[in-house]
Amino acid sequence: MQKEILIAGFGGQGILFAGQVLAYAAMDAGKVVTWIPSYGPEMRGGTANCTVVIADEEIGSPWVLHPMAVIAMNLPSFNKYEPLVQPRGALVVNQNMVDRPARRTDLTTVFIPGNEIAEEIGDRRLLNMVMLGSLLAVFPVLRLDEVKAALQAHLPEKHKRLLAQNVAALERGYAQAAGITVP
Amino acid sequence: MPKELWKGNEAIAEAAVRAGLQAYFGYPITPQSEILEYLARRMPELGRAFVQAESELGAINMVYGAACTGARVMTSSSSPGISLMMEGISYIAGTEVPAVIVNVMRGGPGLGNIAPSQADYNQAVHGGGHGDYPRIVLAPASVQEAIDLTALAFDLAETYRMICMLILDGSLGQMMEPAEMPEMKPIVQREFDWAVTGAMNRPRRILSSIYIDPVAEEVVNFRLAKRWQEVQVREVRYKEYYLDDAEIVVVGFGTAGRIALSAVRAARAEGISVGLLRPVTVSPYPYSVIEELAKHVQGFLVTEMNMGQMFDDVRLAVQGRAPVEFYGRPGGVVPFPDEILAEIRRLASGQWSPDPDARLSWQKRMASVIQR
Known part of the structure; x- marks a missing residue:
């Protein structure tokens, strides 16, 4: 059994790093994991993204056509991946960058004001951790404390001063999504 | 060793270092430049040789020269760059010296693109340089396998005095997976009976791929084929x-x-x-x-x-x-x-x-x- 998470948006929204944090947390939890940036079949059409596959056994394809969970940081990603999420999957959308409601009714879709929350905490670059926190609330592939521990353990030394803010962003995103009643 | 999250290209570079890589010669090309970049930093740290050559032709001929001394040497490139190296690869094969070559394949033919491809299979396995020469070709499918096969490549190349090539594609080069690195092996200056290391107090040795006498060249071809039979019996994986x-x-x-x-x-x-x-x-x-x-x-x-x-x-x-x-x-x-x-x-x-x-x-x- 494996779980696939695709994180998509514009370059500069911290997409690759959000995926790496998830991959580190999966590794530390003893899982098998692959992280791969936009570099394959999913490149057929536009947005920047990375795919993280987490499993208990040897992973086959590092890419999937229909991921179980998607974080869409902007409108092009929302448009592209909403139709591709597996039925009953999870979709976390950055509300501040989209202008339409969800079309699928068979998904757990949450709209998170990611940019607003990141700026409230003090840095718009925390968007990726806010959205990752929200994902964990609706798609519990790993526990929030496992991801927080991975940040603590693997954040490069020169960025350690940013740890508290990043953890706060994860927690705020998680709380925001957990507080939304989902169907 | 505990597992760490490694990117494929960097994992190959570090695995080569730990296997006792003494000299790397290369020329940048996407999607394998991280191998060269990583070694540009790592090799001088360890007091080992790193040269960014003036071209792929320069790089492969530096590999040829260094390999003749019995040192552990490697180069890496991607499809168009490997094509440029083919003359040197044939010379290395004809001289019967070991060398490790990594090809992170990309879309082709021609300049093609930088996307993942396996279109150099025939070049690596059946063709490439001129002349009848066998070569060992390894095809990793994960970061851990890339690490393990990089280490193996040096041993195989030396055991059989043969080119050992790794073929992979840019997706494996860019992918990150948890993987375990082997322990750092100390550099061993191996005493090969063919290596040219300075003929002090011993008869001189000559390494060359020139056999003007066809009868002598025929003997070489049969020797290469015999060695290949051993490889076929022992090394299928x-x-x-x-x-x-x-x-x-x-x-x-x-x-x-x-x-x-x-x-x-x-x-x-x-x-x-x-x-x-x-x-x-x-x-x-x-x-x-x-x-x-x-x-x-x-x-x-x-x-x-x-x-x-x-x-x-x-x-x-x-x-x-x-x-x-x-x-x-x-x-x-x-x-x-x-x-x-x-x-x-x-x-x-x-x-x-x-x-x-x-x-x-x-x-x-x-x-x-x-x-x-």
Whole structure:
């Protein structure tokens, strides 16, 4: 059994790093994991993204056509991946960058004001951790404390001063999504 | 050693360092430049030789020279760059010195693109430089396998005084996976009886690929072939998945092989008796394994990121005992598991290709895709 998470948006929204944090947390939890940036079949059409596959056994394809969970940081990603999420999957959308409601009714879709929350905490670059926190609330592939521990353990030394803010962003995103009643 | 998250290209570079790499010569080209970048920092730290050459021709001939001293040497490049190295590769083979070469393949022919591809299979396994020379070719499918095979490559190259090439594609180069690095091996100056190290107090040695006398060159060719027979007996490596009761066998190497694994598992979940054979050494090729399977399976599906190159090797092993089908995505396009699953379902329902060469049927099925 494996779980696939695709994180998509514009370059500069911290997409690759959000995926790496998830991959580190999966590794530390003893899982098998692959992280791969936009570099394959999913490149057929536009947005920047990375795919993280987490499993208990040897992973086959590092890419999937229909991921179980998607974080869409902007409108092009929302448009592209909403139709591709597996039925009953999870979709976390950055509300501040989209202008339409969800079309699928068979998904757990949450709209998170990611940019607003990141700026409230003090840095718009925390968007990726806010959205990752929200994902964990609706798609519990790993526990929030496992991801927080991975940040603590693997954040490069020169960025350690940013740890508290990043953890706060994860927690705020998680709380925001957990507080939304989902169907 | 605990597992760490490694990117494929950097993992190969560090694995080479730990295997005792003494000198690296290269020239940047996407999608393998991280190997060169990593070693540009790491090798001087350790007091070892790193040279960014003026071109691929320079790099491979520096490898040639350093290899003649018995040092552990390596270069890496990507498809167009490897083509430029082919003259030097033939010279290295003709001189019977060991060298490790990494080809992170990209879409071609020509300048092509930087997307993942397996289109250099024939160049690596069957062709490349001029002349009759054997070479060992390893095809990793994961970051851990890339690490393990990099270390193995140096041992094989030295044992058989032969070129050992790793072929992978940019997706494995860019992918991150948890992997365990081997311990750092100390540099050992090996006392080879052929290496040119300065002829103080011993008879001089001459290393060359020139044999003006055809009779002498003929002897060399037979010697290379004899060594290759040993390699074929001892060094075939492959991985089997769900083959015990398989009626359909998918064959794929590297990235195409691991993508096929996902398709095979999905087909198994639907009740289809399908398995996967993933060659790890594509030269020497696991012919006898396929020959044995051909005696009791319904047929084979070869999947590659090219127009059907390893396909010929599978057919050679099967020798007409069973149908051999093909599904590929060339030019830098990577298949999704769903595409291979659809092919497995087609075969499970008995719809085998009508053409004697299944590549023709595949090209017809792909018509809607390639007219895009």
